[in-house]
Amino acid sequence: MSVNPIVFNNTVLRDGHQSLAATRMRTEQMLPVVELLDGVGFGALETWGGATIDSCLRFLGENPFDRLDALKRLSPKTPHMMLLRGQNIVQYTSFPDDVVSAFVKCSAEHGMDIFRIFDALNDIRNLKTAFRAVKEAGKHAQGVICYTTSPVHTVETFIKLGEELEAIGSDSVCIKDMAGLISPSMSYELVKSLKQRLKVPVVLHTHSTAGMGAASYYAAIEAGVDEVDTSIAPFANGTGQPDTLLMQKMLEQSPRKPSYDVEKLHQLREHFDGVYEELSDFTSPRNERVDSDILIYQVPGGMLSNFRNQLKEQGMADRLEEVMREIPYVREQLGWIPLVTPTSQIVGTQAMLNVKFGRWKMLSQPAMDILLGKYGRTPGRVDAERRKQAERQANQEAIECRPADVLEPRLPALKAELAARQFPDADEVAVLHAMFPQELKKILTRASAPVTPTVTPGKENPAKRSAAVSGTVSRYRLMINGTPYGVSVETLD
Amino acid sequence: MSVNPIVFNNTVLRDGHQSLAATRMRTEQMLPVVELLDGVGFGALETWGGATIDSCLRFLGENPFDRLDALKRLSPKTPHMMLLRGQNIVQYTSFPDDVVSAFVKCSAEHGMDIFRIFDALNDIRNLKTAFRAVKEAGKHAQGVICYTTSPVHTVETFIKLGEELEAIGSDSVCIKDMAGLISPSMSYELVKSLKQRLKVPVVLHTHSTAGMGAASYYAAIEAGVDEVDTSIAPFANGTGQPDTLLMQKMLEQSPRKPSYDVEKLHQLREHFDGVYEELSDFTSPRNERVDSDILIYQVPGGMLSNFRNQLKEQGMADRLEEVMREIPYVREQLGWIPLVTPTSQIVGTQAMLNVKFGRWKMLSQPAMDILLGKYGRTPGRVDAERRKQAERQANQEAIECRPADVLEPRLPALKAELAARQFPDADEVAVLHAMFPQELKKILTRASAPVTPTVTPGKENPAKRSAAVSGTVSRYRLMINGTPYGVSVETLD
Numbered sequence: 007m008s009v010n011p012i013v014f015n016n017t018v019l020r021d022g023h024q025s026l027a028a029t030r031m032r033t034e035q036m037l038p039v040v041e042l043l044d045g046v047g048f049g050a051l052e053t054w055g056g057a058t059i060d061s062c063l064r065f066l067g068e069n070p071f072d073r074l075d076a077l078k079r080l081s082p083k084t085p086h087m088m089l090l091r092g093q094n095i096v097q098y099t100s101f102p103d104d105v106v107s108a109f110v111k112c113s114a115e116h117g118m119d120i121f122r123i124f125d126a127l128n129d130i131r132n133l134k135t136a137f138r139a140v141k142e143a144g145k146h147a148q149g150v151i152c153y154t155t156s157p158v159h160t161v162e163t164f165i166k167l168g169e170e171l172e173a174i175g176s177d178s179v180c181i182k183d184m185a186g187l188i189s190p191s192m193s194y195e196l197v198k199s200l201k202q203r204l205k206v207p208v209v210l211h212t213h214s215t216a217g218m219g220a221a222s223y224y225a226a227i228e229a230g231v232d233e234v235d236t237s238i239a240p241f242a243n244g245t246g247q248p249d250t251l252l253m254q255k256m257l258e259q260s261p262r263k264p265s266y267d268v269e270k271l272h273q274l275r276e277h278f279d280g281v282y283e284e285l286s287d288f289t290s291p292r293n294e295r296v297d298s299d300i301l302i303y304q305v306p307g308g309m310l311s312n313f314r315n316q317l318k319e320q321g322m323a324d325r326l327e328e329v330m331r332e333i334p335y336v337r338e339q340l341g342w343i344p345l346v347t348p349t350s351q352i353v354g355t356q357a358m359l360n361v362k363f364g365r366w367k368m369l370s371q372p373a374m375d376i377l378l379g380k381y382g383r384t385p386g387r388v389d390a391e392r393r394k395q396a397e398r399q400a401n402q403e404a405i406e407c408r409p410a411d412v413l414e415p416r417l418p419a420l421k422a423e424l425a426a427r428q429f430p431d432a433d434e435v436a437v438l439h440a441m442f443p444q445e446l447k448k449i450l451t452r453a454s455a456p457v458t459p460t461v462t463p464g465k466e467n468p469a470k471r472s473a474a475v476s477g478t479v480s481r482y483r484l485m486i487n488g489t490p491y492g493v494s495v496e497t498l499d
Numbered sequence: 500m501s502v503n504p505i506v507f508n509n510t511v512l513r514d515g516h517q518s519l520a521a522t523r524m525r526t527e528q529m530l531p532v533v534e535l536l537d538g539v540g541f542g543a544l545e546t547w548g549g550a551t552i553d554s555c556l557r558f559l560g561e562n563p564f565d566r567l568d569a570l571k572r573l574s575p576k577t578p579h580m581m582l583l584r585g586q587n588i589v590q591y592t593s594f595p596d597d598v599v600s601a602f603v604k605c606s607a608e609h610g611m612d613i614f615r616i617f618d619a620l621n622d623i624r625n626l627k628t629a630f631r632a633v634k635e636a637g638k639h640a641q642g643v644i645c646y647t648t649s650p651v652h653t654v655e656t657f658i659k660l661g662e663e664l665e666a667i668g669s670d671s672v673c674i675k676d677m678a679g680l681i682s683p684s685m686s687y688e689l690v691k692s693l694k695q696r697l698k699v700p701v702v703l704h705t706h707s708t709a710g711m712g713a714a715s716y717y718a719a720i721e722a723g724v725d726e727v728d729t730s731i732a733p734f735a736n737g738t739g740q741p742d743t744l745l746m747q748k749m750l751e752q753s754p755r756k757p758s759y760d761v762e763k764l765h766q767l768r769e770h771f772d773g774v775y776e777e778l779s780d781f782t783s784p785r786n787e788r789v790d791s792d793i794l795i796y797q798v799p800g801g802m803l804s805n806f807r808n809q810l811k812e813q814g815m816a817d818r819l820e821e822v823m824r825e826i827p828y829v830r831e832q833l834g835w836i837p838l839v840t841p842t843s844q845i846v847g848t849q850a851m852l853n854v855k856f857g858r859w860k861m862l863s864q865p866a867m868d869i870l871l872g873k874y875g876r877t878p879g880r881v882d883a884e885r886r887k888q889a890e891r892q893a894n895q896e897a898i899e900c901r902p903a904d905v906l907e908p909r910l911p912a913l914k915a916e917l918a919a920r921q922f923p924d925a926d927e928v929a930v931l932h933a934m935f936p937q938e939l940k941k942i943l944t945r946a947s948a949p950v951t952p953t954v955t956p957g958k959e960n961p962a963k964r965s966a967a968v969s970g971t972v973s974r975y976r977l978m979i980n981g982t983p984y985g986v987s988v989e990t991l992d
Binding site for chain 2: 189190191192195214216217218220221223224225239240242243244248249251252255256257258259260268272275291294295296298301302
């Protein structure tokens with residue numbers, strides 16, 4: 007057993023609120039404790055990437071690079087980490103190599119230190135451009151093994167992937183269990199094998215969705231994992247990462263016990279308690295508890311709740327079980343793609359279409375793209391018949407090459423588009439324009455408007471809000487077991 | 500590592516709803532799935548004891564022995580288990596030996612198989628009478644190690660206690676971690692040592708309150724524990740035991756993987772989903788999630804929320820931190836008693852009094868009783884000065900003997916009291932009369948009333964209810980604290 011203390015990476019500024027509050031935490035809600043976070047001594051602070059860039063532009067009216075600058079300024083000591091979706095950058099489809107490279111270069115220039123790079127299909131070819139750019143920028147490239155369960159995902163295939171990631175230059179390797187599916191025994195086995203076979207540090211990232219997160223970290227730590235990701239409650243546990251204080255407490259008698267300052271962790275929790283309340287429109291008690299659906303249906307919780315709504319809209323609310331049973335079949339035919347954004351939606355929608363119209367009578371566009379190889383190489387082979395159907399319907403051949411190989415460079419065109427609209431055409435703007443053209447336009451237009459009032463949502467006084475509706479009093483006479491009671495009911499909120 | 504599959508005991512009918520729904524599950528909410536529960540093959544079904552007897556009498560208007568009869572009739576295959584508070588039976592103070600013995604004898608006659616017997620102070624003398632009675636009835640006596648943390652609670656003291664429990668005839672030994680404080684490493688170490696030193700099976704019971712439950716079970720299973728307690732979601736996780744389905748899923752790749760029927764577990768969950776909704780007046784999202792308070796303040800979550808209310812009532816809402824800091828000091832002076840009902844309240848109240856009036860200016864009655872030895876031998880020595888103060892104020896000497904040694908037999912008197920009021924005076928009634936005289940009286944009086952309509956709460960059709968609204972008078976059946984009321988409401992304006 008290793009005796010080096012376990013290292014915690016903190017995710018509260020990215021995955022914590024992405025998982026528990028729909029990625030709605032604003033920069034100004036982070037700033038008061040960024041110095042404090044920097045002083046705890048975490049292995050890394052995950053501050054950017056994933057859905058945060060989308061959310062900054064779409065919902066928060068923030069420039070994501072400004073956020074990164076602000077956070078970096080207040081936390082210069084701890085390495086910053088971001089989640090990068092390989093060739094998809096922080097979107098859902100492939101981008102040309104020049105856009106990917108420019109994005110990485112800009113991020114590095116703005117202070118990003120560790121790039122955690124994954125591909126939903128574990129197609130390593132989709133990681134290579136980002137890796138090269140990270141290396142050129144002199145930063146840390148962390149290769150990712152996306153964990154999922156299927157007949158073609160075995161300990162051996164994961165280990166082999168880990169070795170490949172090391173071979174292409176991973177400075178560390180992360181097992182990313184985005185659905186919270188990894189069991190303690192599997193964590194132990196995977197980590198043990200990777201530690202034997204790799205020279206670089208091994209990291210485990212999981213979610214407590216199914217209630218296994220803390221146990222799986224425990225087993226991984228026993229097996230010698232170097233780092234695990236933790237968050238700060240209440241942006242922790244449930245659909246998020248295990249809480250830092252919880253994990254430290256859990257390891258009190260462990261030889262690998264870490265020693266982060268409990269007082270500081272306590273202060274952080276107090277701050278984030280307040281932020282959590284401010285974000286109450288986006289939080290849900292459902293996200294905080296153990297999700298049994300994932301144990302019964304073997305699909306991520308978020309997927310199931312979306313799904314129930316979708317089925318209702320389609321007038322198929324009573325066919326949930328049937329659609330659920332269709333999912334493994336669809337997954338198999340699509341080459342056992344993992345159930346994670348965006349592939350969970352692709353599989354789910356296709357399963358629904360199969361049940362509603364008969365198997366493969368309707369083929370959704372994204373399922374067709376999977377079959378045509380446009381997302382990359384699937385973990386298992388896609389069904390030959392299905393591929394033929396897709397080729398026929400799309401009237402094009404499936405590709406075997408790296409998806410981005412068929413994409414032309416776009417950076418010059420992106421810059422020209424921006425310039426034509428008299429927007430700034432710096433690389434930072436161009437890469438955002440590539441991924442979020444509509445949202446970026448809104449931001450850029452607003453920024454040039456004469457007055458941009460500072461918006462501080464979530465700071466309304468709840469007392470004020472309730473004052474508007476109080477004062478409605480109803481009076482009743484109640485007979486309870488034959489006894490009369492005069493009762494008045496005042497609606498308070 | 501052991502290779503025998505781990506055995507799950509199911510707690511949904513006792514600790515599950517005691518922890519997550521204030522013990523309010525009614526017998527009729529259990530009955531539809533008792534046969535199903537019996538068919539799963541659990542090691543035991545915890546169906547009785549703890550707070551259920553109190554709740555039956557106080558809130559549900561049920562005769563607890565009738566409940567046991569009904570449950571036993573429908574689940575004859577699986578052993579039934581109950582939680583017994585040693586000399587306190589299912590109350591908070593010591594009862595005479597004859598009452599304890601009669602209670603055990605009646606419970607055995609009504610079908611109880613396994614008696615899990617604990618004393619909050621781990622004073623083994625408080626277990627002996629119950630043990631003897633269980634043996635006389637030919638049933639299984641499970642000795643309990645109450646787990647807590649303090650300078651005088653070490654692995655060695657717990658192991659020694661385990662050996663003593665085996666020596667007095669425990670058929671199995673249970674580590675009972677009622678506050679959810681045990682860490683995976685501690686679970687591993689304790690179980691490993693107990694398995695080496697004891698011949699009888701070892702059981703671990705914990706709660707997921709602090710988020711460590713599943714991880715601690717995992718570690719205990721690795722260390723060779725024979726049985727763990729699990730429940731059925733939504734009466735599981737959070738402040739309750741880990742969910743059965745979750746634990747089975749978690750152990751999928753373990754050599755000790757159990758193989759309970761997933762379809763049956765799924766059906767059970769669907770039933771209890773409905774019951775959980777019916778009991779929504781007594782459930783709280785707070786109970787379902789990981790409780791960080793316990794990690795920060797080192798006190799059980801339930802204690803802290805009670806406490807905040809108590810402090811508010813005393814106008815001391817701003818002095819929480821101060822009172823919290825007083826707790827370890829009070830615990831030390833009171834001989835490091837564990838923080839569990841009723842000792843958590845005793846310590847908490849005394850800490851509050853100390854902060855409000857100055858240390859030991861006011862001594863609460865229960866704290867005085869602890870100091871006078873009336874609860875038994877404390878884990879550490881109580882402070883000598885404090886003991887003298889208690890003796891002076893109470894004007895009596897502290898006792899060193901087993902508390903029940905100073906209690907006269909009471910069964911004949913209890914029966915005489917019942918007979919005088921023309922109530923039945925069977926042992927079953929006498930033992931309940933000893934513990935819950937007021938509540939029993941209500942039940943006995945009501946039962947002799949001419950008509951007791953059968954109430955089926957939670958099964959009313961909401962549609963029908965609104966149909967009953969006619970004119971300005973509406974009639975309802977209300978469930979208030981588990982008691983049904985016929986209500987008519989007349990709108991006046």
